[in-house]
Amino acid sequence: MKIMNNKIINYHTGRQFQAGASLLEVLVTIxxxxxxxxxxxxxxxxxxxxxxxxxxxxxxxxxxxxxxDRMRGNVDGFRANNYNQTTPYxxxxxxxxxxACATATKCTSAELAAIDVAEWTNxxxxxxxxxxxxxxxxxxxxxxxxxxxxMWSEPNLKYAVSNNDLSVSSSGGSQCPDAALxxxxxxxxxxxxxxxxxxL
Numbered sequence: 001m002k003i004m005n006n007k008i009i010n011y012h013t014g015r016q017f018q019a020g021a022s023l024l025e026v027l028v029t030i031x032x033x034x035x036x037x038x039x040x041x042x043x044x045x046x047x048x049x050x051x052x053x054x055x056x057x058x059x060x061x062x063x064x065x066x067x068x069d070r071m072r073g074n075v076d077g078f079r080a081n082n083y084n085q086t087t088p089y090x091x092x093x094x095x096x097x098x099x100a101c102a103t104a105t106k107c108t109s110a111e112l113a114a115i116d117v118a119e120w121t122n123x124x125x126x127x128x129x130x131x132x133x134x135x136x137x138x139x140x141x142x143x144x145x146x147x148x149x150x151m152w153s154e155p156n157l158k159y160a161v162s163n164n165d166l167s168v169s170s171s172g173g174s175q176c177p178d179a180a181l182x183x184x185x186x187x188x189x190x191x192x193x194x195x196x197x198x199x200l
Contacts, residue, residue: 053154053192059127060150060194065118067135067148068198072118075200076198084135085117089151089180091130091188104189128152134180144200147186149176151191175176 043117071078098118101107107115124131130153176193184190 005071026138027100028073045161053099056128056152056154056192057194060152061196062125063127063199064148064194064196066123067116067120067133068146068196068200070120071198072200073082074109074112074116075144076109077116078146078200080110081137082110082113082115083146084137085121085133085180086136087184089132089134089176089184089191090189091153093125093130093134095125110145124150128153132180132191134177134193140198146200148196148198149180149193150181150196151193153189153191 067083071083074083077083096118099111099114101111101115121133124133126148130151132151134149134151135146139145139147174192175195180193182192
């Protein structure tokens with residue numbers, strides 16, 4: 001500090017302004033880091049959702065392969081369309097009763113198919129949320145082929161951090177035939193479907 005012509009000159013004025021600028025820089029840095037943390041939270045939530053979706057797809061593939069093996073073990077029942085499942089999806093998770101053969105030591109092809117369908121349906125509902133299936137066998141050119149749609153409901157597909165939506169209706173992930181969703185109540189979310197073409 002220097003006195004000149006009764007005026008006080010403060011040589012530290014520039015430093016005082018610099019100190020204020022540093023505080024402002026810190027605040028801006030905190031703001032930028034906050035946005036970065038929010039973005040990181042959104043990415044983490046999306047990664048968890050996609051991981052769960054991949055798990056369901058793997059299970060669906062395994063279940064479709066299992067059903068194909070069951071049909072290969074009972075070709076007569078398959079040719080008689082006993083493995084078809086054409087009831088529209090309802091999001092039911094309760095198990096079905098497994099029937100028994102009339103003669104315990106000699107099941108007919110129809111009885112064996114009924115057991116296979118019941119056991120597979122129970123496995124489907126136990127391993128996938130709201131698990132369901134739509135199965136048809138109607139290809140005149142390939143009488144040993146079946147079309148299988150494995151369906152499930154993916155819960156909590158919205159994450160609030162970035163308001164992204166991975167639901168079936170928003171992501172276009174449904175491959176369900178119209179007949180499989182006929183009469184679906186509005187209270188039940190549209191299921192996600194995976195399509196498989198099985199040849200015996």
